[in-house]
Amino acid sequence: MTTPAAVPARWQPSPLILGSVGVHVGAAAALLVSPGQWPSIAGAIVANHVLLTAAGLWPRSRLLGPNLLRLPPSAATRNEIALTIDDGPDPEVTPRVLDLLEVHRARATFFCIGELALRHRELCAQIVQRGHAVENHTQRHSHRFSLSGPRGFERELVCAQETLAAITGSSPRFFRAPAGLRNPFLDPVLAKLGLRLATWTRRGFDTMTRDPGVVTARLLRNLASGDILLLHDGHAARTGAGVPVIIEVLPRVLDACAAAGLRPVTLREGTD
Numbered sequence: 001m002t003t004p005a006a007v008p009a010r011w012q013p014s015p016l017i018l019g020s021v022g023v024h025v026g027a028a029a030a031l032l033v034s035p036g037q038w039p040s041i042a043g044a045i046v047a048n049h050v051l052l053t054a055a056g057l058w059p060r061s062r063l064l065g066p067n068l069l070r071l072p073p074s075a076a077t078r079n080e081i082a083l084t085i086d087d088g089p090d091p092e093v094t095p096r097v098l099d100l101l102e103v104h105r106a107r108a109t110f111f112c113i114g115e116l117a118l119r120h121r122e123l124c125a126q127i128v129q130r131g132h133a134v135e136n137h138t139q140r141h142s143h144r145f146s147l148s149g150p151r152g153f154e155r156e157l158v159c160a161q162e163t164l165a166a167i168t169g170s171s172p173r174f175f176r177a178p179a180g181l182r183n184p185f186l187d188p189v190l191a192k193l194g195l196r197l198a199t200w201t202r203r204g205f206d207t208m209t210r211d212p213g214v215v216t217a218r219l220l221r222n223l224a225s226g227d228i229l230l231l232h233d234g235h236a237a238r239t240g241a242g243v244p245v246i247i248e249v250l251p252r253v254l255d256a257c258a259a260a261g262l263r264p265v266t267l268r269e270g271t272d
Helices: 015-033 035-057 073-077 094-103 114-119 121-129 150-168 186-193 212-220 245-259 267-271
Strands: 080-088 109-112 133-136 228-232 263-265
Touching (some): 080 267, 109 114, 114 150, 121 150, 133 150, 212 245, 228 245, 245 263
Parallel strands (some): 080 109, 080 228, 080 263, 109 133
């Protein structure tokens, strides 16, 4: 049995999107009245598109729509933080991550790729069985995801929703874009599917940095209740000894959380 699907929401354009519509409508009207001013009008449109592109290239931006960067104040009051783990499941790394979380009695949110979940169905199901949450990280994790249009976004997200719900018995409620990159067409699709965009408070860049100490320092800098931290079980960088960086970083982060009296919970727990 699966849990009820996410509830669609009414899309509310952000101020930037509304302003962009106004710019285009105004530009069209201005061209009709003063066609000789087309260089200035074109410049205004180009500037607007540059701003929209920049907003999509900034993962923590809220200019294109709602974006969960931290847990709500109620969770912070409960001394909760959220560990989010992307790009899996990975048959070598994910089981070791699950064991570490169990030892520390911590819960985490795994943003899984649909195709990998199909390839490692039992492992993906095990994530939920061991008390964690599986959320939507697209079906294919394409590097061109942020260049998609509405149909492309919807096709990719719906496919991942169906894949992950069928495997885990729970419909994803949160979405994270590959590398956090997106464009203005994504937010209406998220609203239609009842998904909530979630990024992070800070990340360790553990797919690129091979030094666990550097990754740990990035994640623990100004650590506070309500933080959302990002690590990777898939595409994990390796130390000089060949150990996935997350395997050395995660115990240090969990120990620091315990010392600070912080309790790692899933995004679902932290936002309910």
